[in-house]
Amino acid sequence: MRILLACVAGMSTSLLVEKMKKEVVSRGLDDLVLKAEPIEGLSDVIDDYDIVLLGPQARFKEKMVAELCNNSNKKYAVIPYQIYGLVDGAKTLDLALSLAKR
Amino acid sequence: MDNEKIIFSIIMYAGNAKANAYDAINEAKLGNFDNAEVLLKEASDEIVKAHNIQNSIITKEASGENIDLTLLLVHAEDHLMNAISARDYSVEIIELYKRIV
Numbered sequence: 001m002r003i004l005l006a007c008v009a010g011m012s013t014s015l016l017v018e019k020m021k022k023e024v025v026s027r028g029l030d031d032l033v034l035k036a037e038p039i040e041g042l043s044d045v046i047d048d049y050d051i052v053l054l055g056p057q058a059r060f061k062e063k064m065v066a067e068l069c070n071n072s073n074k075k076y077a078v079i080p081y082q083i084y085g086l087v088d089g090a091k092t093l094d095l096a097l098s099l100a101k102r
Numbered sequence: 103m104d105n106e107k108i109i110f111s112i113i114m115y116a117g118n119a120k121a122n123a124y125d126a127i128n129e130a131k132l133g134n135f136d137n138a139e140v141l142l143k144e145a146s147d148e149i150v151k152a153h154n155i156q157n158s159i160i161t162k163e164a165s166g167e168n169i170d171l172t173l174l175l176v177h178a179e180d181h182l183m184n185a186i187s188a189r190d191y192s193v194e195i196i197e198l199y200k201r202i203v
Contacts, residue, residue: 008117008181009177011173011174011177012109012110012113012174012177012178015106015174055113055117056114056117056118056121057113057114057116057117057118057120057181058117059117059118059121060117060120060121060123060124060125060188062121081114081117081118084110084114085107085110085111085114086107086110087106087107087110
């Protein structure tokens with residue numbers, strides 16, 4: 001499964017991605033690809049991913065992301081600010097995994 | 103609060119403020135000016151929260167404590183400044199909609 005974290009510049013989410021990667025290792029999960037990208041390039045890369053998580057600071061672009069994901073048949077969610085604010089890799093990973101099951 | 107959480111909190115509150123400001127413009131576009139005012143207030147409240155966190159590190163620095171100046175902290179400041187501009191411009195844009203609608 002390929003998970004993309006998108007935010008305005010792909011900068012802060014890349015730190016969150018690093019935390020998620022540690023969590024992936026400690027849970028012994030495999031077949032997971034995690035990456036952070038700026039939202040501007042989302043339309044170019046969306047086909048490479050299964051799940052899109054949007055940083056809450058990019059919520060002003062949610063409508064655009066929702067349309068893009070619906071058109072490409074991808075699942076997406078906005079990372080709740082409670083999780084994001086704590087840079088919680090474990091809970092962000094849980095969010096992605098639960099989204100994949102839906 | 104450690105440095106990382108300070109940075110992420112500033113980015114998060116700034117992001118909330120920006121989203122609220124954009125939502126306010128969209129409400130004004132639909133003629134819902136009362137909703138727009140509520141959202142503008144929420145945008146300002148989020149900016150205050152971000153400022154309070156920012157103040158905590160500015161105070162530390164002013165008292166001689168060393169602050170880790172990372173690119174990510176600079177990035178958080180970008181987010182905050184950007185959100186403040188978005189809020190300020192959204193006030194003006196909403197005023198324009200009031201004249202048009």
